[in-house]
Amino acid sequence: MSPLKITIFGAGNIGSALAVALAADPTFDVEVADGSEQALDRLRGLGCAAKTHALGREEEIHAVLAGRDVAVGAVPETALAQVAAGAARAGVHYLDFSAATARTRGLLEPLARERAVFNGCGVSPGIIGNIACNLLDTFSPVTDLTVRVGAIPRYPTNRLGYGQIWNVDGLIDEYTRPSAAIRDGKVVELTPLEDYERLSIDGVAYEGFVTSGGIEDLAIFSDSMPKNVTVKTLRYPGHLDYMRFLLDDLGLRHRRDMLKSLLYNGLPVIEDDVLLLVVTARGCRGRQPTERTICHRFSPNAACSPFNALTSVAAGYAATLLSMLQAGTIGPRGFVAHHRIDTDRLLASRFIRPLLGAPGDVRPVAG
Structure with a gap:
């Protein structure tokens, strides 16, 4: 079997993490393209075997993809349409980490008739949607589904109990933009x-509340038709009060640059994080209310990735999907419904299994 030739656009954390994961496997031929030589130097400094390509200012994406099999968009959402258009013109498989917008889907629809297209292949959207859909398949009918994602420091050192784990701009968006949900269908x-809640996982207290950007495409739940779906973030207790103080009492909700500067300069960069994915389904068996909760905990593993848990799991999920494409487990064309793949099979992947801890014991906390 010849190697799957993958070009990753973007040498930031997620693009670099995916390159590190794939380049260690001889079944992949990995290239990373970025306009920043500094970003490519950081990737080379990791000892990654992937080839690098310094993008010229006027260089066309489709030209870079000549002779390649897959384009991966690991770039900011504002640049994603450019990568999607280049992939479509080059006629190669395509994968990204963001929910499909109307614009990118329009660019990719002709491509999907001939090649596989993967959208939203990180953590949220991504693996959390897969876990939720698999729970719904085994627990039906469902009236209420609550999906929780928490990427937090293993050892909190400040009153927010938080740090720079992914992206400050993304964090602000989560806290200030509306959250897609389902109410009464x-x-x-x-x-x-x-929608504040308190819960305990293995004896450690957490709080949950609604944020945006988790699962934007609620249509993935259409087969099970839960009456209510809510997507939340998990944090350590007290985080929400401090964020409301910053956003509302100090008015920083309307002064984004100041809020970004405050968080960027005040919060430490977190390398030792914990990623919690907690999904609760509620329904009835006859007249008896029934509830089932699944909790997966992920931690960094320096033996397989130099990145934190959130980045490593996002890259691991994407790498697993690409390995399934290479093996023929996933078909060679169409928009791939990766939320329908068996979760246990995904978690057993060589890219994800080393990051996975024991299932957590989740208990609600009254009050």
């Missing part, structure tokens, strides 16, 4: 930072 938007 209809798609609605919820105000962020609401």
